Amino acid sequence: MIVETGHYALVLALALALINSVVPIWGAAIGDRRLMAVAPSVALMSFGLIGYAFFALTYAHVTSDFSLLNVVENSHSAKPLIYKISGVWGNHEGSMLLWVLVLSVFAAAVALFSSTMPEDLRANVLGVQSWIAAAFLLFILLTSNPFARLAMPPAEGNDLNPLLQDPGLAIHPPLLYLGYVGLSITYSFAAAALISGRIDAVFARFVRPWTLIAWICLTLGIAMGSYWAYYTLGWGGFWFWDPVENASLMPWLAATALLHCTLVMEKREALKIWTIFLAILAFSLSLIGTFLVRSGVLTSVHAFASDPTRGVFILLILVLFIGGSLTLFAARAGGLKQGGLFAPISREGALVLNNLLLTTCCATVFVGTLYPLALEALTGEKISVGAPFFNLTFIPLFIPLFLLMPIGQALAWKRGDLLAAAQRLTYAIGAGLIVMLALAASRGGPALSVILCGVAAYVIFGSFADLGRRLFAGGPSLSSLGHRFVGLPRQAFGTAFAHAGIGVTLLGLAATGWGAERITALKPGDTVEIGPYQLTYQGISGRQGPNYSELVGTTAIRAGGVVKAVIEPSTRSYPSRKMSRSEAGIATLGLGQVYMSIADVAPDGNVNARIFWKPLVAFIWIGALIMAFGGGLSLSDTSFRVGIARRARKIVAANPLPAE
Known part of the structure; x- marks a missing residue:
């Protein structure tokens, strides 16, 4: 019933x-x-x-x-x-x-x-x-x-x-849906603003908290999905540039641009057209991702459905909402008044450049994801666009974005001084150079990893440069420092942490260049070296789960003869589904991880093993948590609510509705 x-x-x-x-x-x-x-x-x-x-x-x-x-x-x-x-x-x-x-x-x-x-x-x-x-x-x-x-x-x-x-599935989809489906509310705000003609700083103030909530959830959802793929699929990677992974990344890039754009619109009542467009674009990309996952046009472990009827229905929804909103946008955009003016060298100018880089990154991912599908639909030719394309196009666009972030924070609103901003970032620039020199001298290795680690250090220190300047502007006395700390808006702390989180994630990504991988056959008692550790494979044992059986390859990890951890990679068999999968064994040692997956288990206990040493890999997901924490700090700032209430009362007073 x-x-x-x-x-x-x-x-x-x-x-x-x-x-x-x-x-x-x-x-x-x-x-x-x-x-x-x-x-x-x-x-x-x-x-x-x-x-x-x-x-x-x-x-x-x-x-x-x-x-x-x-x-x-x-x-x-x-x-x-x-x-x-x-x-x-x-x-x-x-x-x-x-x-x-x-x-x-x-x-x-x-x-x-x-x-x-x-x-x-x-x-x-x-x-x-x-x-x-x-x-x-x-x-x-x-x-x-x-x-x-x-x-x-x-x-x-x-x-x-x-x-x-997997427990990750209990967390990943709800967070992801709260993110990219949550962007529907920014779309609704944009469409409502176009319908009512209320496109001003008040609109930006109202839409920004909802965009921030969706962005936080989407950040956590993508990070959780990345970690789920890392430890569940058994291939040792955390991002494959799978079309469905890209379908969640594109709205995240658009939402990130939208967050920065609403800040300019709120402060200067500028970029109105661009803000509305990004609000429409972010949710439109979510709809496109929904179509990719559920139309059957691609095959992926993430894809849910392959019924063409469902795909056609979603395509109609996609055309209706994307086409309808863009038509309304085209009809209304020409009538929008120009907002506040600002110099190219200013915080607003830096945010505009930030938007251009983010949207270009988004366009790159969009083309790389959909071009193979369009080519196959038009010509029947099948091609694959994978990591080499995205690494060659996406990374060169994102590095300038990392360099720009601390500079943008150090510039003044309306008109800034680039030289003064660079001087404020002296410690951050010095930290980045020191890290690069230290790594080049001690580790050597891939030049890109050395450079990216230096950039990451620059971003992390630079993210707090403006905050530090505002805290210590009146001298280092504890009493005045405490007053300034309490007086600073939480949004300032949130921005610093969110930007620093991106730097921490970059540090984790860069450090993978010093990782190691071994694919080898093991028999019980064999020892293999990976990075600074020695792994001793002890043999196979059977274990029964609630709805599966598994073969567990117990392996001890040693350093200097001392056991640091014991991992249990396994292969699980699910009789009801008549399917099996690998379960990786992972040990987090410091901020790095030893990763091992096994396959082809023989009756005598011999296995084929894939083993990785990934230094600082935990930073990839720690950075995402720091980003979300920064977003939460900004969201908790009372100026969101107070500012909205004050400005809304002014607007209502200036534009009263007719009496009933």
């Missing part, structure tokens, strides 16, 4: 989304407060209905209700509870339900936390968000019903794809 009510809840949610996509927007057009007031309450009701539907599907998975087709195809009664829950979104139908749930979460959040927002802007935002929700609810109900019943339920399910039976 719960399953049926979940299905009905989706139908009711569709009806409410259709109502909310028309009534509030019409109310905003004619200035009727009663019609506009419908939007928040309907958004909250829609969230409740979609949340209940998601609960109903989760309940069916947890209780192993095999009368449901979705549960049969993606679950098993012996599967651990965490994978029963994560299996809800480990398939196409369930993941689409999570998609619309995230849409409704952001709509409900705007409804709850938008009391200071102008009524017409809020009505239009929630109306546009309802358009998106209605389209995807219709897609689910017509092509991807997660509540389809079976007339004759089997006694047992087919289990979940073994690659997805």
Whole structure:
């Protein structure tokens, strides 16, 4: 019965989304407060209905209700509870339900936390968000019903794809969806601003916190997905330039550009057209990624569906929302007034250059991802665009971005002094040069790794240069330092940490140049050296899991004759799926990792092993955590809320709605 009510809840949610996509927007057009007031309450009701539907599907998975087709195809009664829950979104139908749930979460959040927002802007935002929700609810109900019943339920399910039976899957997709589906709210703000004509600093102030929330979640989601691929797929890498990986990277690049652009628009009321365009672009790239994953146009471990009918439906949604928003943008952009002026050498100018580099990087990834698909569709010729292309095009564009970040922070608003900014970065530049010289003398090795480590040190120290200047401007006394520390906005600290996190990630990436790899056959008792460590393979033992059996290759890691860690790489076999996968053994030693995966296990315990030593590799994901922490600090800054409330009251006072 719960399953049926979940299905009905989706139908009711569709009806409410259709109502909310028309009534509030019409109310905003004619200035009727009663019609506009419908939007928040309907958004909250829609969230409740979609949340209940998601609960109903989760309940069916947890209780192993095999009368449901979705549960049969993606679950098993012996599967651990965490994978029963994560299996809800480990398939196409369930993941689409999570998609619309995230849409409704952001709509409900705007409804709850938008009391200071102008009524017409809020009505239009929630109306546009309802358009998106209605389209995807219709897609689910017509092509991807997660509540389809079976007339004759089997006694047992087919289990979940073994690659997805991992704790990372319980974290990665929800975070990723909160990120790139969360960008729908920036799209809704942009479309609402174009509809209402309210494109000003207040718009930038309102859209920036939502963009920041989506950016934080997307940063964490990409990092978690990277680490999941690293330790689950058994190939020892953390980024493959897979089209579906690129599909999440492109919105992240666009959202990063949008965050910086809204800052300029808020401070100077400049770059209005560009800000609106980026808000549309970020979510448009999310829609393109959804099409890639679910249309069947590519094969990937990340891809969910291969039904062409679903692909055509999503393509229609993509054309409707991208084409519609760009048409509205083209119609309205010419009427926008020029904002505040600024000199090319200024913080605004640096942010513009930052935007150009980020969008060029995004365009590079877009072309490299979609060109093979377009070529195959037009000519039938199959080519692959992999790491060599992206490394040759993406890295040269990103290095200037790293060099620019501290300089941009050191420049003044409106008109800056490049020489003075460079002087403020003396310590950061010195730190980068010292790191390069020290590494060249002690390690040698790849020149690119040496240079990138120096750049990373420069970025990390440079990220805090402006913060340090503001803290120590009045002298080093502890009392004055404490007052200035308390007085500085958290946004300043957040910016410094977010930029430093990018430098930390770059340091982890650069250090992989000093890593080592060995592919070898091992028999019990063999010892192999990798980097500064010796690995002794002790043999194979069997172990039984809840819904799998595995062969574990216990291996001791020594340095100087002392055991530092014991790892247990394994191969797991899942009888229900008739599939197997490798489980890497990883030991984090310092900030580096020893990584080992095994295959072709013989009865006598001989194995083929792939072994890596990856110095400082943990910095890659630590950097992402620092970035997200910086974003959280900025989001917690009360100036977001206070500034919005003050400016919104001024706008409302200047542009009152007609009386009822």
